Amino acid sequence: MADRHPEHEHMEHDHMNIPKYLGIFMILVVGTILTYFAATVDLDFIFPGANTLLALLIAFTKMAFVMLFFMHVYWSPKLIWLSAIASFFWLAIMFAYTMQDYFTRGSGVFTG
Amino acid sequence: MSAHASDKFVYHEPGLQHQFDDMKQQEESVSIGMWMFLVQEIMFFGGLFTAYLVFRSRYPMAFAAGSNHLDAFWGGLNTLVLIVSSLTMALTVYYAQKSNRSMQVIMIVLTMIFGAAFLGVKAIEYTAKYNDGLIPVAGLNKKVKEDPGAHHEKAKPCWEVEHGAAAAEHHVVNPRGEFLWTDCSLVKLAKDEAFLTDAEKIGYFSKDASGADVIDINKFRDKVKIFYYIYFVMTGLHALHMIVGLLLMSWLLWTAWKGNYHAEYYMPVEMSGLYWHFVDIVWIFLFPLLYLLGRHFHH
Amino acid sequence: MQSADAIGGNVYDKPKMNYLTNGSTLKSWLLTKDHKRIALMYLISVSAFFMMGGLYAAAIRLELLTPNSDLMESGTYNKAFTQHGVLMIFFFLIPSIPAVLGNFLLPIMIGAKDLALPRINLLSLYFYWIGGGLALFALMQGGVDTGWTFYTPYSTTFSNTFVMAVGLGIFINGFSSILTGLNFIVTVHTMRAPGMTWFRLPLFVWAQYATSLVMILGTPVIAITILLLAIERVAHVGIFDPAIGGDPILFQHLFWFYSHPAVYIMILPGMGVISELISNFSRKKIFGYEFIAFSSIAIAVFGFLVWGHHMFVSGQSIYAGLVFSFLTMVVAVPSAIKMFNWTATLYKGSVSFDTPMLYAIGFMGLFLIGGLTGLFLGSIGLTVHLTDTYFVVAHFHYVMVGGQVIAYLGGIHYWWPKMTGKMYSEFWGKISAMLVFIGFNLTFFPQFILGYQGMPRRYASYPAELQVLNIFSTAGASVLGVGLVMPVVYMVHSLFYGKPAGDNPWMLPGLEWRTASPPPTENFEKMPVVTWEAYEFGEENGLDLEEAKRRDLAVVS
Ligand code: HEM
Ligand SMILES: [Cu+2]
Secondary structure: OOOHHHHOOOOOOOOOOHHHHHHHHHHHHHHHHHOOOOOOOOOOOOEEEOHEEEEEEEEHHHHHHHHHHOOOOOOOOHHHHHHHHHHHHHHHHHHHHHHHHHHHEEEOOOOO | OOOOOOOOOOOOOOOOOOOOOOOOHHHHHHHHHHHHHHHHHHHHHHHHHHHHHHHHOHHHHHHHHHOOOOOOOHHHHHHHHHHHHHHHHHHHHHHHHHHOHHHHHHHHHHHHHEEEEEEEHHHHHHHHHHHHHHOOOOOOOOOOOOOOOOOOOOOOOHOOOOOOOOOOOOOOOOOOOOOOOOHHHHHHHHHOOOOOOOHHHHEEEEOOOOOOEOOOOHHHOOOOOOHHHHHHHEEEEEEEHHHHHHHHHHHHHHHHHHHOOOEOOOOHHHHHHHHHHHHHHHHHHHHHHHHHOOOHHOO | OOOHHHHOOOOOOOOOOOOOOOOHHHHHHHHHOOOOHHHHHHHHHHHHHHHHHHHHHHHHHHOOOOOOOOOOHHHHHHHHHHHHHHHHHHHHHHHHHHHHHHHHHHHHHHOOOOOOOOHHHHHHHHHHHHHHHHHHHHHHHHHOOOOOOOOOOOOHOOOOOOHHHHHHHHHHHHHHHHHHHHHHHHHHHOOOOOOHHHHOHHHHHHHHHHHHHHHHHHHHHHHHHHHHHHHHHHHHHOOOOOHHOOHHHHHHHHHHHHHHHHHOOOOOOOOHHHHHHHHHOOOOOOOHHHHHHHHHHHHHHHHHHHHHHHHOOOOHHHHHHHHHHHHHHHHHHHHHHHHHHHHHHHHOOOOOOOOOHHHHHHHHHHHHHHHHHHHHHHOOOHHHHOOOHHHHHHHHHHHHHHHHHHHHHHHHHHHHHHOOEEEOHHHHHHHHHHHHHHHHHHHHHHHHHHHHHOOEOOOOOHHHHHHHHHHHHHHHHHHHHHHHHHHHHHHHHHHHHHHEEEOOOOOOOOOHOOOOOOOOOOOOOOOOOOOOOOOOOOOHHOOOOOOOOOHHHHHHH
């Protein structure tokens, strides 16, 4: 109870309207089409893995729109922001510390 | 559970559970609880994404080969289908906030239709994999008996097998329904361009009689199998979440039909929405990671 | 009887409706949403699992009495230690303090009527029962022999035992723990009574909160890992199988991503109990409240960065080993902070040595040894000698039994009068606390030496020259066993013949002592308003020390 945020007194009623929802929807559609066609172009001339990076960037952008506006995170209390961010942080821990093993196995000074 | 111990009568709003003081406290609790559940879900899928990451970085060519054989058209279409369903879900919440019962019901029905469409497309895709012998479990693929009359082509080296031609055009014999993969053209390509990693060289090649490294289709097939294993586990668990979502939606449809939700009380709609969007987000990542990455190798 | 005036309340109170008497049908228990009843059902269930796990332990120690494998053949022995580990870790230790004491006390300590999501709480109990039932079923069918760690490819390909059933049991049980954690987090955020700010929360609540974070962030990963293991076992294809280019070490990464943090699920709640005991039985405000609170959170966070220290010799890259080794040293810091603060709290406190406090003091000594030997094992050079020996076994028993189990027992003794309204025999309580302490050290200290001398873990036989220490260990185990069975006897006895404990037998300021014992169904008759800091023993709080001592004599003796 001590945590109530007065500015969120009543769950947001008028932050979003139909045109806005449709706008977000269009962004998601465009993102999907973009990611589809970007995958067919070889971007390795920029740097190896550029395709992967682009695909993930688009995916993260789409996710951000879904979370912020469809899931109303944008108007949610800090705790919701925190838990969303924390879960990705924990995923990053899992990825990073697992991969630091795989990327360094049997290579460099540390052959083992 | 009634409050036996309290000696004075406390007014409870309908729908307010006994442990809370007011609706606001209840809403806040439910919403935090739902988010914690989603955090839990993210970590659950996270284990799978870790596995994907490990093996994709280890066997990029096998993953590209496997990925090229998924149908990006169906995958893309399904992405759009889910996005539409997310829109209708978001609108369900919107109309609940506006106390508009009939639009709520319509939107829930639409959400369910698109959700079911997604599963339908998945079923089409899975069937195609079944026919092509791409299910990584022996015995679960279509069993094709040997046809004595069929003329036998001379076996080509695997790098000359045309990409994507495996089962569709040739009559492939698969009496035990095993995982079929005869195409290693990508590895050949990668070998010629000299961009195979050390792990890949160990993973795809065997020594021939003279001690030289030659592409070993059996070893390569195992790596493609790993791709398909991950594909099926990830999309399978995702589909399972869709099914749960549809059950949730059926319940929501029933309660919305009864007119339970209005501007003052729409927590269940909002919470189901969170779940539905989460499942959508998982797919937003699965689509590029499984269907698209590596596609450019062929262009 | 509520808020501050409960402190001076009449000890022999008139009978009234409490959570135990509010409904006596079987249904009123099995379908209850009352966190206190759920806690009691957990108490009975985890105790049953503890006893079963204990029987396996007895079998193991008997086998190790002699160098040869004479009592069991090695296959049976493999099953014995696996089942011991599985029952103890997943079905006793992980739910022990959170699901029993946490469930019972967390809402009361923050002044709430119940947990925020009571139905979810009941669901988590059922998940626990279903998971536990499956595990028991598997044990009766013939059990598992993979070790509690289920390493691949043995568990996926070679073991011919009931890996699937036990795995499924652990999978389902995992969701019990996730739901408990979820519930606690929500409850702490939204259910605190007016005036109960974050920094007035008892440290037990902070510890439960940190534990819940680990449960939510870690447990799903073990769930998916077990799922992958199961699919692989059924479908004969997968990512852990080296024969087709999979990687068994990935299993270890995923497993320990959960299971190292899980060892903090198995110690943080204990640390929370100890913070309560130390402060309350020294009748002194705890030293460095914020440090203890934040060190719990720090442990929960940093605990996720060190899992690779279980994999030093598994074939993980040496570079990764170095990083994990370094981080292991870092993660010991917050635990050390707690130790220092507890010690400082004792200093110049008016310490009374009631049974719970004996456990708390025992904890400090044993956890110190357990934690320090963890550092030995975490140093990448030394561990090559010590890993997979009895040194590891001794280490984790010092933290898990010497830490969590002792804290759990301390907590049960401490809150027993609140839970049941009855006082157990202080005399027998003290005796059993001593027996547990002596028996424990006699059992496990020799194992450090054995391990250092090279006795490997998980074998039914060992070289004859190691027998003497093993005899000590087995002898100690019997003392420990007696010490652990005694509380069951005198606690149950106290239910029927114990003196009424009164609402606040120890004259303490915490909210849980300001309601009746046993508490009414909704915990307080009027919503408490908190106006005092945690562990405030000031006169103005009605906690006169002389009066407390007089009470102590009157009630307890
Ligand atoms: C000060 C903190 C701690 C440190 C630095 C530490 C370090 C370690 C290390 C390095 C190992 C691996 C030993 C090996 O296999 O070679 C280990 C094993 C183990 N630790 Fe700890 N530990 C700590 C606290 C704890 C706590 C609090 C618990 C549980 C309550 C615990 C339970 C275990 C268990 C169960 C194992 C054995 C796992 C197995 O079966 O292989 N540890 N510890
Ligand atoms: Cu560890």
